[in-house]
Amino acid sequence: MPSEKAFVFSVLLITNTKLMNTEALKNSLRDSVVTRWAMLFTVGFVLAANYYFYDALSPLKSTLTRELGFDSTDFGLFVSVYSVPNVFLLMAVFGGVILDKLGIRRTGFMFIAFMALGALLTAYGASDMYRNEGLGYAFMSSFMPGYSPELKMMLLGRFLFGLGAETSIVVISKIIVKWFKGKELALAFGVKLGLARTGSMLALMLSPRLINSEAGWTVATWFAAFFVTTALLVFLIYMMFDLKLDKQVEKSTLESKSDPFKFSDLGKLITNRSFIFVTLLCLTFYSAVFPFFAFSADFFKNKFGLTEIQSGDIAAMMPLGTMLFTPIFGFFVDKYGKAASLMIYGSLILTIVHLTFAFTTVTPYVMMVVLGLAFSLVPAAMWPSVAKMIDEKRIGSAYGFMFSVQNLGLWAFPILAGMILDGTNPVGTESLDYTYTMIMFSGLGIVGFIFALLLKREDKVSGYGLELPSNSK
Numbered sequence: 001m002p003s004e005k006a007f008v009f010s011v012l013l014i015t016n017t018k019l020m021n022t023e024a025l026k027n028s029l030r031d032s033v034v035t036r037w038a039m040l041f042t043v044g045f046v047l048a049a050n051y052y053f054y055d056a057l058s059p060l061k062s063t064l065t066r067e068l069g070f071d072s073t074d075f076g077l078f079v080s081v082y083s084v085p086n087v088f089l090l091m092a093v094f095g096g097v098i099l100d101k102l103g104i105r106r107t108g109f110m111f112i113a114f115m116a117l118g119a120l121l122t123a124y125g126a127s128d129m130y131r132n133e134g135l136g137y138a139f140m141s142s143f144m145p146g147y148s149p150e151l152k153m154m155l156l157g158r159f160l161f162g163l164g165a166e167t168s169i170v171v172i173s174k175i176i177v178k179w180f181k182g183k184e185l186a187l188a189f190g191v192k193l194g195l196a197r198t199g200s201m202l203a204l205m206l207s208p209r210l211i212n213s214e215a216g217w218t219v220a221t222w223f224a225a226f227f228v229t230t231a232l233l234v235f236l237i238y239m240m241f242d243l244k245l246d247k248q249v250e251k252s253t254l255e256s257k258s259d260p261f262k263f264s265d266l267g268k269l270i271t272n273r274s275f276i277f278v279t280l281l282c283l284t285f286y287s288a289v290f291p292f293f294a295f296s297a298d299f300f301k302n303k304f305g306l307t308e309i310q311s312g313d314i315a316a317m318m319p320l321g322t323m324l325f326t327p328i329f330g331f332f333v334d335k336y337g338k339a340a341s342l343m344i345y346g347s348l349i350l351t352i353v354h355l356t357f358a359f360t361t362v363t364p365y366v367m368m369v370v371l372g373l374a375f376s377l378v379p380a381a382m383w384p385s386v387a388k389m390i391d392e393k394r395i396g397s398a399y400g401f402m403f404s405v406q407n408l409g410l411w412a413f414p415i416l417a418g419m420i421l422d423g424t425n426p427v428g429t430e431s432l433d434y435t436y437t438m439i440m441f442s443g444l445g446i447v448g449f450i451f452a453l454l455l456k457r458e459d460k461v462s463g464y465g466l467e468l469p470s471n472s473k
């Protein structure tokens with residue numbers, strides 16, 4: 001009978017297509033261990049450059065005061081302007097949405113290009129070329145005389161850098177999910193973060209040394225800017241492999257179909273209680289880490305009477321610790337789960353470290369390594385947990401949303417820290433007293449700890465399985 005034959009034929013055809021798709025998945029580039037880890041290291045370079053630039057001026061706070069006349073509030077403003085596009089223009093959210101729509105290659109290239117442009121402008125703003133009536137100097141001098149033309153150009157540069165940098169991290173997170181989902185995802189996230197922290201560590205160690213170059217202190221800022229520019233070229237290499245993978249594996253089998261973005265998707269995100277708690281933990285935890293980190297070298301210099309190089313080296317202990325611990329905890333989360341519990345321990349340790357900094361003189365070398373432990377536990381558990389709560393086709397929007405909320409803290413707390421410092425230390429004070437600033441960071445740690453507890457409690461209701469190993473969900 002022809003209709004029966006047609007039925008059997010279609011069943012065979014469907015089964016065959018499914019088999020071919022599975023076969024394609026099995027034999028795609030992502031199934032080669034070497035290739036997928038090589039991809040991780042390639043995008044890890046971009047991330048390291050991003051973090052290098054983000055932290056490159058942190059150990060130079062007193063140099064900026066000496067050379068460009070920055071006070072603590074100016075420094076805080078410079079650190080925080082990174083977050084302005086992500087908070088007030090919701091760039092990380094739109095970046096995530098653009099990513100879900102335009103795809104990894106176009107979005108990645110566009111936003112890393114913004115990073116490079118912003119980094120070069122920042123370095124230019126601090127350079128002698130600009131300060132000797134270079135291009136834009138007269139314009140920057142023509143408004144808001146309370147802020148120096150150097151500060152304004154550097155703010156513009158860091159604004160553009162921030163606009164590109166946050167979305168580029170969202171892109172890289174999606175790249176990791178694309179290559180590692182169903183495989184060693186949490187370990188990959190851990191290694192990715194370890195590579196990012198290598199950038200921070202290098203910045204803390206190299207910048208105070210580069211300012212002593214014969215060509216002048218601005219070698220430190222130019223070096224950072226060229227590192228970011230190189231990252232743009234390295235991303236081109238990744239793009240070639242990404243294209244090849246997409247050609248190998250039909251898009252629908254690898255990435256979920258790209259439904260048009262709907263604002264109701266954001267509504268779904270913000271009514272998901274687990275997602276809300278993880279986002280609030282992200283806000284408070286990171287606000288107690290990154291803004292502190294930006295001031296940490298100056299804190300050690302003032303509290304313990306150290307040189308710029310010594311303080312930078314101590315601050316670098318934290319990323320050094322995270323480079324080791326984060327992949328280990330990532331591996332642990334993959335194999336044994338317990339992600340929600342690890343976030344609780346991490347928040348608790350963070351609070352204890354800040355209180356110790358505020359009220360004791362325990363050696364900062366040890367405390368920075370302990371802080372590195374906290375700063376490994378939470379990120380290693382947090383980022384792969386989001387992939388359990390949110391569908392892959394919305395993961396870009398979800399990470400983008402989290403980054404925008406987090407940036408609210410990365411914007412507000414450096415300014416607050418700078419204002420507290422200027423407010424609690426009379427002008428001309430020899431060494432700055434950081435006690436109140438550290439109390440503020442401890443308070444953030446406590447609030448983060450509460451959100452981590454709520455997240456674990458909620459997980460029992462939502463059933464996302466945050467306490468379970470990676471491949472069991």
Ligand SMILES: N[C@@H](Cc1c[nH]cn1)C(=O)NCC(=O)O
Pocket residue numbers: 050051054165166169193196286290379403406
């Ligand atoms: N949104 C970033 C913030 C950042 C810091 N330095 C450069 N970007 C972030 O939170 N990344 C996740 C992490 O754990 O580093």
